[in-house]
Amino acid sequence: MLRAMASEIHMPDPVCLIENRDKTFFVNQEALQLLSGIHQPVVVVAIVGLYRTGKSYLMNKLAGTNSGFSLGSTVQANTKGIWMWCVPYPGRPDQTLVLLDTEGLGDVEKRDLQNDSWIFALAVLLSSTLVYNSMGTIDQNAMDQLHYVTELTERIKSKSSPTENSGALEDSAEYVRFFPTFIWAVRDFSLQLVLNGQPCTDDEYLENALKLKEVNSHEDQVFNLPCECIRLFFPTRKCFTFDRPTNGKNLHRLEEMEESELEAEFVQQVRQFCHHVYETSNPKTIPGGHVVNGRLLANLVETYVGTIRSGGVPCMENAVQSLAESENSAAVLEATGRYVELMDQKLKLPTETLQELLGIHAKCEDEALQVFMACAFKDDQQQFQVELMRALAQKKEAYCCQNELESSKRCKALLKRLSQELEDRINKAFYSRPGGYQDYLNDLKTATERYHQESGKGVMAEAELEQFFKDQEAVGRAILQSDIALTEKEKEAEDARARAEAAEREKEIQRKQQAELEQKLEDQKRSHEANIQHLKEKLEKDREKLLEEQNKMLESKLREEKALLDAGFQKDADKLKEQIDQLRKENEKIRKTSWVSTILCAASVTLSLVLPGPVGKGAKAAIRYLKFW
Template sequence: MASKFLMSAPVCLIENKGNQLYVCQEALRLLSEIRQPVVVVAIVGLYRTGKSYLMNKLAGKNSGFALGSTVQANTKGIWMWCVPYPERPNQTLVLLDTEGLGDVEKGDSQNDSWIFALAVLLSSTLVYNSMGTIDQMAMNQLHYVTELTECIKSKSSTRNDSNRLEDSADFVRFFPTFIWALRDFTLQLEINGHPITEDDYLENSLKLKKGDPRETELFNLPRKCIRTFFPTRKCFVFERPTKGKNLHKLEQMQESELDSDFVEQAALFCRYVYWTSKEKTIPGGHVVTGHLLAKLVETYVETIRSGQVPCMENAVLALAEIENTAAVNDAVARYEELMKQKAKLPTATVEELLRIHAECEKEALQVFMARAFKDESRQFQVQLMKTLDQKKEEYCHKNEQESTTLCWAVLTSLSQELENNIKKGIYSQPGGHQVFVDDLKKLEQRYQQEPKKGVKAESVLQQFLCDKEHVGRAILQSDQALTSKEKEMAEAEAKAEAAERERDLQKQQQAVLEQKMEDQQRSYELNLRQLEEKMVIERNKLLAEQQQMMESKLREQDAFLKEGFKKEADRLNGEVQKLKQQNETIRKPGFIGSALGFLADGVSAVLPGALGKAANAVGNFLRKIF
């Protein structure tokens, strides 16, 4: 379904006031309304470098994000513009224009570092915008990338290690792709007289320098960080858009008034971003919606304001808690919606109601599985199972009530003549007992012929007949046409029939219990199968993610070796080996088996009386799989 969400202009998402960051609640509300997957493109760079112009072009507009035409930084904090994604009707493009870094009037480099870190944490594509060429000054201005591990923690247990590049894979899982946009670029793209591409220029600029470690550390560190944290990189160069005296009018100028090369370069940039930018995801491949992105914004900014370092793992766990709760609610709502559509009460049998329940439960479970993530202890899945089991019992109870009401209405209607005869004393005459018995049997036959009485038909009839036993005994004892022996035989026969009806009723009740137990076993096995399917998909996504990281690290390792930096190559080799070990663990049956085990344990704890033979069934099911 195409997105109906549309913002006519950008709004401030994160306000920077007095060097303190605040989330703007109205922007957060707008973002929360987006239930589609989002592609988040953020732009960062020094102030007065034309960042906002590129973001307006990505929005398909000439104006929107403030361009500013003075030496003062114009954008404060982080501004957001959500627009329909070109040719992707099921996604929304979220553009984030950040406050210019290095504003001399601000006088707080830490505040700039938080802005940069937030852009990295929130985006799926990060654009770094700078002026001129990639020289040492440009690298020095990009010192924020070297501070990322000081502003961001990948895991709550991460130590403050002096080696900032250790375990970079944990960061790469979260980090966006990287585009370097070079503005007012005037050099020829060539090396040693040979033409090169923009990407070649970037990669050549990222090469390390040998020499005295103390002298080369400042030179190499930002380059190593970019190569390590952003394995997917792209470069675009832009000529000056127009003559200097017209720059302040850029927002009002038509494309025909701008330099044609600049217009073409901007168009190529936009097409590349549109074609290659991916949905914002979190580790494991779970896609982020606008609703979830709003929660991430809130979590990260609150953490920064509290004086702590944002932890990506903690943020994901907080998201999972919110999303899994919503997944349970969505699944239950879907179950109730389907049951209202399909369950026409009273049903003829309990088996029919359980069949409808099973169909609705299966679809509800699919709703849950599609949205839930990182439910590692299976807490939320067990909660859903318990809730749906309770809902099933409520429907069974309501089904019985509906049937009971209907059956008594039928019996009341059919027994009017019988009741009138009792009141008139018709059966109190000699031979009246046999007439009473015959009339009662006729009533029973007519009752049995009535359709759609539901699951309580027999039990209600049994209660009705029990209620009439004392009337029958009174009529029997007063019947002067019968001898004492005949009365004893008639009473014994009536008791035998009542006992037989009671046995039949108990058998029916036992059959219902067994059907419910079988349904619970079916439910458990359904949950186990769907969990296994989900775990297989998640394992494959994780392995693909790991493989992509390994390939990028192997490419960098090979490049470092060619450049003669064996120490850096060895460091990357260590990370590759660690990823391989993780892959071996992921491929083991226990990766899935432990999740199924958690589910079985959770069910046993929450529903201890379920199934009778369920424990063996669940155990046998797990053994069958593994």
Template sequence: MSLSVHMPAPICLIENRGKKFIVCEEALQVLSKIHQPVVVVAIVGCYRTGKSYLMNKLAGKSSGFLLGSTVQSMTKGIWMWCVPYPDRPGQTLVLLDTEGLGDVEKGDPQNDTWIFALAVLLSSTLVYNSLGAIDQQAMDQLHYVTELTEHIKTKSSRGNNNGGLENSAEFVRFFPTFIWALRDFTLQLEMDGHSITEDQYLENALRLKKGDSHDVQLFNMPRKCIRFFFPTRKCFIFDQPTNRKNLHHLESMQESELDPEFVQQATQFCRYVYWTSKEKTIPGGHTVTGCLLASLAKAYVDTIHRGEVPCMENVVLNLAKAENQAALDDATARYVELMEQKVKLPTEIVQELLGIHAECEKEALQVFMARAFKDDDRKFQVELMKTLDQKKEEYCRKNEQQSSKLCWAALKSVSGELEDNIKKGIYSQPGGHKQFVDDLKKMEQRYHQEPNKGIMAEAVLQQFVMEKENVSRAILQSDKALSEKEKEMAEAKAKAEALQREQEIQKQKRVELEQKVEDQRRSYEMNLQQLKEKIEREREDLLAEQQKMMDSKLMEQEALLKDGFQKEANRMNGEIQQLKQQSENVSSPPWYSNILNGLADAVTAALPGFISRGVDALICRLTRSL
């Protein structure tokens, strides 16, 4: 279960030590306790542009992130504040305030590009904060966006290095939505004598120029990057919050002391962020939790330390291994926790234990499925099946052991008189064998009346009676009241009864074995069913992701055609067709059956004794229902 978020103030997530970034352990510990989905809002921009004020407003506070009141940049690295998400009890809002870009005191300007890239990689909503209008100077300051493809890769293959804008759709899979916040904005929102919205102002500022000259290419590049990388974008304008001489008191000022227009603009900004921000996801649509965000941050920073470019494909694959192992551990722990709560050993029949096992296994599998992702070879799911089957067998052994212990205790209690008579020689006299048999029957009746002996009741009794066979035979042979023929008949009867008892025990064992085989079949079908349901969810996420990229390309293509950029628009046709083909492949039945068959193959290889009868028919049935 997720712990409630109680962070009275922000803490440093990624510390900037000159030319080196360090992930702070305290922040990782905080994130590791958040097992619910996170919405990550990061803000970037030049220093002394009021970024921290907006982040404090999103946190619902007037202070927290440091507000610089001098020309010196206050925030170094990336600071984090985790707060409960307004009106979303199942999510946590993670706010990331980054150090100001363009600080002249920095020793290495390359750090700014990495800060920008890390904000993009970690966030689901990215706020770019700047002063004044969107002019060429503002675009020049946003040169970091043109360098993203040099600092982020989507694929590990060199032959598919997704460099440049040609494969921008791959970046759209995991890039955040984009908000441009224009501070101290003084212009009138008008164009050609008509009022326009903030969004129209932004889109007009992002229009491209025609031509192939170097100057035109420089003009178009940041605009293309914003348009292609961030198809979902929004613009907000803000008046100056107060007069210049009071700005350094902003943190201590009440809202009533601020410009009313600014207060309203800040409120609208926060509402929009709250309403529209989505959970952070990674390629494939898997939702990021706090603990997974911690792993992402550490993976990115470690990669930068090695002098390498973060590659989403590699990061996701490496995270999947760790996350799937954690999912396996969580599921196993949940199974044991539930079994310890529900099982009262011994059970009277093995089916009772198997029924409880089935309930606990189902919930454990749900825990695994909720956290695991990209378990493409089904290695971890099969390992869970194997582990829970072994745990089940351990409980079966404990069940038998506990039952045997109670049965022997019951026998000791009810057989005391019989044992005393044997020691005293009561049965070593004429008619003694009949008395011994009668006393043994009475003892068995008293034994059967003893409650809560468990599944080993008959097996333990059989063993006890077998141990008394030699005693019975000796008493029979010494009984002078019986003829030889009577002795032969009595011995034959005893053997027949022993054989019948043994047959009953063997029958019970066969029934128990059949029940365990049936339980394995049930387990296998349940795993296939839950895998099918997970496939359906992942398919929907994947198709939505594909549609998102396709929509962005179609929208951009339409805009390019409208502005007369035929060549650029034609270039997008190939990407659009490729996206359509990928969507068709994901929707085709072979895609589903291959995944389901993958589980069957993995089970056969890893658990050769595991029952999987009727697998082909079951997979066909599940595939048809997809």
């Protein structure tokens, strides 16, 4: 049985994540269930490339083994659909490595280029590191085979409503927000790494191959397009060249062979490749910088495959919005559950004072808010934060009611025990004699004093004692009136004293209730301020992530602008400069303090609506004022 936990992954073998049957994609529910159980951030490494090029071997090495993903040893493509293997991340115990081995592209038996394009697009959408595996050299033929990259804008939309006059390359900066880093793995490489008579690195070899040609013909345009797409869509890229692992006769035994049986240079190259992937791969994120865990990745898989099956084109903006709604709802439930768990651990009912309960509530609420803020994203109107505030307020009131109920039960039981002798004497008419009323008062006083001495009565101690006195009023008055040792005047004076004492006790109860109401209102204000503070901290972090994304886009554009200028494409460089200027303006706007302050101001009003009393009324008045203007 496959299962996953936040700290431990139990997945002995890969499983099919997305099946490809009869040119239709299906999601494997077992794989989704496994993913959904992974609460850690996931680093997703996917490999794509032509069939029979050794993709699975590299994936197995990343998993730390020789076998797992099926290598196959015939001329037929072995992997169908997309297979997944979740393994502990080497050196990162707080993250999970998700390896995706994809169906080989260009299978002559399949003969379905559209199907291949969707496989490539899904690998791009799901991964944080994308490995493109090819054979031989990076030449015109290799570029022609990589036509899938030029079709990405037909298979993936960044926004649900593209800007007017936007095109594939004009919108490339948006794709940079969520596209993976790119590694080109060139297998069975037999050339000398030399450029212009000088030794060069693998990366220099790749960058030279991606240089744009001056456009003098249609062929030049065709050559430039995949190069330009790779440069724009994948600004972070790396290249690895691999020697042939062994002679041709032994290739079918690659899965069984020890490293000592392989070419030493190949073994070293694979180690360097794995080390680079481990060291540089980042957790999967979606626009806005929100880190993806297993549950989110499972939702993405379902969303994308569902869209493709319905004949649509996956849209990142729509996917993120859909994810935000489901994830934020889950965040509310998780945060509420954490609050209840902590309250049940820390709260011992009944508490002596309301303030004691509110103090415990404040700490538990704060931790629940941390849980929510860590999971929630794109809650732009604070809809889900308001939902959480309401849920926690209701839970708090439930605990307050339960606290009062437990206190009442304890106090009533205590009063019954302490007044048992008094009740017995009343039932036996012990006080129906001259001087009986004073004896009755003395016994009542003794029971009251013993009640006050008992601890652990809780917040309803005075209220229940007052109710006890009220229950005794009729009996006491009857005993008073029947006591022939007292004159009528004395009886009237005693009755007035008893009424005055009752009135004073009632006032004291009301004063205490008013004080508790004020404590609750103060706690609501504290809760509101805590929510705003947590939101402020989250907004600051979100701003940092957004600026990081924006800077990544800007650096990509600047790099490409230089490449265009170096290649003599002045007009294209001028178009790019307009986009660069716009990005810089957006960055400046995001950096301003008012960016956060404006959101916080609106959020403060929204969150205040949850509060009853004067705080909430003030917020509603502010909303009416804002609407008027």
